[in-house]
Amino acid sequence: MVNVEEEKNVYRIEGFSCANCAGKFERNVQQLPGVEEAKVNFGASKLSVSGKTTIEELERAGAFENLKVLPEKPILKDDDSTVPVVKPSFFKKYRSLTIASTFLLLALSATVFFEEGSPVPPLLFVASMLASGTQLFKTGFSNLLKLEFDMKTLMTVAVLGGAAIGEWTEIAIVVILFALSEELERFSMDRARSSIRSLMDIVPKQAIVRRDGVELTIPVGQIVIGDTMIVKPGQKIAMDGRILRGHSSINQASITGESVPVDKSTDDNVFAGTLNGEGLLEIAITKLVEDTTIAKIIHLVEEAQGERAPAQAFVDRFAKYYTPVIMAVAALVVVVPPVFFDAPWEIWIYQGLAVLVVGCPCALVISTPIAIVSAIGNAAKQGVLIKGGIHLEEMGTVKAIAFDKTGTLTKGVPAVTDFIQLDNTHSEQDIWAIVAALEHRAQHPLASAFLKGAEAAGANHETLHVEGFASITGKGITGVIAGITYQIGSPKLFSETNADLLSDDVRAQLGTLQQQGKTVMFAGTEQGLLALFAVADEVRETSKSTIAKLHALGMKQTIMLTGDNKGTAEAIGAAVGVRNVYADLMPEQKLDAIKQLKKDYEKVAMVGDGVNDAPALAASTVGIAMGGAGTDTALETADIALMADDLQKLPFTIKLSRKTLAIIKANIIFAISIKFVALLLVVPGWLTLWIAIASDMGATLLVALNGMRLMRVKSDED
Template sequence: MPDVKETRFRVEGMDCASCAGKIDTAVRRMPGVSDVSVSVTAGSMRVRHDSTSDLEAIRRKVSGLGYAVTPAADVPAEMPAGTDGHDPGCGHDHDLHGRAPEAAAIGGLHGHDHGPSEGPWWKGRKGRLTILAGAALAIAYGIGHLFPAVETYAFVVAMFVGLVPIARRAVMAALAGTPFSIEMLMTIAAVGAVIINASEEAAAVVFLFLVGELLEGVAAGKARDSIRSLSALVPKTALLEADGRTRQVPAEELAVGAVILVRPGDRISADGAIIEGESAIDEAPVTGESTPVRKGEGDTVFAGTVNGDAALRVRVTAAAADNTIARVIKLVEEAQESKAPTERFIDRFSKYYTPGVVAVAALVAVIPPLFLGGVWSEWIYKGLAVLLIGCPCALVISTPAAIAAALSAGARRGLLMKGGAVLEGLGKLTAIAFDKTGTLTEGRPKVTDVVAFSRPAREVLRLAAALEAGSSHPLALAILGKAAEDGIVPPAASGARALGGKGVAAAVEGREVFLGSPKAAAERAALSEEASAATTALNDDGKTVSLLVVDGVLAGAVAMRDEPRADAAAGLKALKDAGIRTIMLTGDNARTAKAVGAALGIEVRAELMPEDKQRIVGELQREGFTVGKIGDGINDAPALAAADVGIAMGGGTDVALETADAAILHGRVGDVALMTDLSRRTMRNITQNIVISLGLKGVFLVTTVAGITGLWPAILADTGATVLVTLNALRLLRPIR
């Protein structure tokens, strides 16, 4: 069996899924081609083919449809036959995820005049054609006014200026397997108008058609720019430290493990961890966080964020192709190719709708003259108007335009949804199950109470910190963090030793000091009733208590707890206000879970194994709930998979991006409510778009058959509806708050 090759092309000018569909249909019919994957958002096409394929013929075929095609810079990859180098259904170019692809594309049943989308509109092929057609129409009006005898011919010439490129693409699309394209309907209507001596209207209709498509393309560019601008956030260069020197290198060449210097005011050029320095990081460009976040040694930073007031040394943790912004763009690209149920229905409907429109237009043109004594020219004119009214452009883009805009807006806030189906499903959730640790809580304990018994609270914390110095245990880090926060410098400890399951002991300033569990502390010192009562009360609040004993005397207590996220209570309330039931599913002990649940006002199910969480999700579904599950994507994997929508909560990790249907990159509980609200607003927007597109067509269909309106209003109804639908969808690009 011959080797299967995979070749990638750069395709410029694609505006929508319909463009991709035309290219897919045409190329798939070429000899030797086994599979085609077209990505609108990446502007690319992957072709799997054998050695008999003529790549130049494939390029010419796509160019004939009106797109600019160039071979990709990389060498085609050869694979043994039968291997599957990518998912043909995903429509995404997996090699482009680290580059600066074109983002969320919005368009209709296009293919009109596809040129590069970058730069001012008048520099593109579509813009130049529209200007030329407008000039030709104006000249025709002038000639007609000065030389009435040749007026008809002037308008015919003006019409052909705009129509010839449209007709050429209509023919190419038909030969490639897409006969009922918008270009074909436009060509039939314009030529028919000339035949019945309506050349002025034919020329005007072609020009208005081009204007409408140009406006739509300009509006669509705003949605593309929303995500494309993310890639521009990452600096092109970085200051690399190597061999004791600092030198400037391209950011894309940074390897994992490299150390870079980030000066105050600079954008950070790679995802990484701070190894030296402390500074306020402005994460607004990536996360939407309005206030800078103070970060120091060990903290994670993202490419594209801005360093504040101090120099930082950062160890790179992800290559340019895998940094947070690159993965966000990659995920949005893939999401754009995954259609929502509503979108799939509209696509199926349009396949029958367009031939149906042609049939209705033909019947309107033929039946009255043949059987009712109508005038042929009058009813052919009405049939042509019906043909224009029936153009499905606005209807076809009603859903993908809104979904593309919503996915783009969500991504800029750190809300990633893997496709239209997920976006649509989020708005239907009636119950959401949350994990506790790392989802509703910060995921790391903090000191909540320092209780003084025989020594002052500050002294208790100082001695406890001395024992924990150098430890990486989460509880030790909590104590050391609290001491640093209070400006306490721990004294040196000697002879430190960990006592398995009990605590830690050492000599500090000539005294024997022990910090450990209440049970272990009771073996070393007598616990008063006051101490026992305080310990019990703290435990009842879900806190872990360590007692400090100094020279056999109980000195005090330190209580710690994994505290709820700052916005958890408000985020859960927003969900409840939206009519969504919330429940906490956790493997933690019941006492701690109930304390956190009481503070947040959420229903609690505790001491659960992963399979228990999955079972509870199933029980909720059987009760009639549409269930969302939110967790860290690891121990919650079974429940995430079982839920109607699984949402990973995490700081841009691979797990957060890949294991669930959606991801909240920056760990805000309130973003769950924003995500569901975005979904509901998107579905309302889609409904509005469908009503606009079908409503206008219905009104003008009636008025056209009644003889009230003609070709001009017909094309205005079509292009006007297209522009209105697109602009309405672009409202979803407004910043999410």
């Protein structure tokens, strides 16, 4: 059996006016010959197709909505430049509405200048309806034949009924306002979608590359991994890479949401779309243009925008039964009063038509997706990557948050926090130089902390010659400098050599520092101690304020989970303000802790590095990874990634989630309530087509604007 690889293509779709239309387009594409599978992402306005088909066939499948299908990747010319996308002019884009409005004005004028009974006004009204509603009627008639009930079916039946009883003016206006309402939906959804796509526009389309000693300006599509890119001061970086030469400050706001530029030098990673500051940089390309961090962020956000949130799933289920129920109610409104109460048929047919119009579920259908798309797009611009609507919603319901310690609440890099000189025969710089000379040859994890401390103290160890260097397993290191044997190590190393070295004062200082969760080491000889050093994993500057903000937001529990010893863990926990500390944990014990927390609090988030804490992150309600910009693993595995390692984005994410939930609920309640109130007007016979279309269009517009408010939520809001 021959295994043929299935052809997969992704297309961008222009023209979606509602989620129902997207669903119908998906079903139409699935029925095309050669198509194995089709999936529409309404939030991102994209279509994924497995199998063989053409753009022409896809556009025929979307002809009911006049959909335009474009390849996801730009079409390249022979010279590798892209074919420009021509945007239609305002008149071309809204031609049908313009023509329809013109005919409507002529028709209204004709009712004044022509006598009653003249065929001219009705013909002009019909021309107006055909200009703006031809596609509506085609789809509506097709749906009626297939017994498919959606908003276009409702509108078609309403227009036919209105024509039957001669309500030409009102139904012509209803058709135009319905078309205008659809355009408003398209505009608001496109605006929300483009908020994240606009990030790609900030990436240069060309870059200066050095090949074989020659500098060339070429399209980014021609750049390959290993090329050397030259970025001048003030230029934007076109590709992801690693700095070979140069030093500069880089504005990474487009990737991480950080407003303050970050210093970068040799071997540091840089990202496409970021802005180079004052330095000239030579950068080794590490990713192709389609694999850059910003391209991956945009792709993941668009996928997330297409994921259905629980609220949206509810709306979809509700809308499925809502439309047939509205048609049944309209039929009862038409039939019951005339048959059982001898009411005039003409009045109640009109009322029934108004019920159909007011029953259009436009506002309800758009209430959730526009909020989800706006919130996820805004979060990405603020440096928070949310992987789907369900995670956005869940974040707002979290009652407890667990934190890994190392690299999350702390910086993950040891540093010398305390230096206490115990010998007056050496200067502070001399002691640091001796320590650095020995630690320069060491392999243990704390060596880098001592070297950084020596550099900060201005000590120069390069002139010192070390002989007989040796590592004492589990205790420290030793070496000979200028004929004197020096040791650096734990208190145990020196107490074994000479117990009298650790005086009561020194032991008191040792105990105080150890109670603070610090690792204490000494430097000295067999005859005396030179200095005491305390080393610790430094707490992030933002950890304490972030925990305080979470408590202020009503978080019931904050917990630190760490494999570190109890003393260190409790000291760090007290410093940052978490309410509980679980120490000496293996990875499987962290997992058990998360399971227990879920039993106690139901909704639990876990914040970690995305790799070492993978089991706990996976078991939590929402897994949050630190430093998404630096690790592909965090981008791929976490439910939410904090792109800049910035814990302060956590309270923002919770506030955004809660605001999203509030807006979705408000939109749904408002969309249903305004329909219900309008339908109540049927009882006294007050419902008119004017009221019906005003309530439908007004609700749609207000719901869209309310959802788009989420695009303006800022990370520094109180």
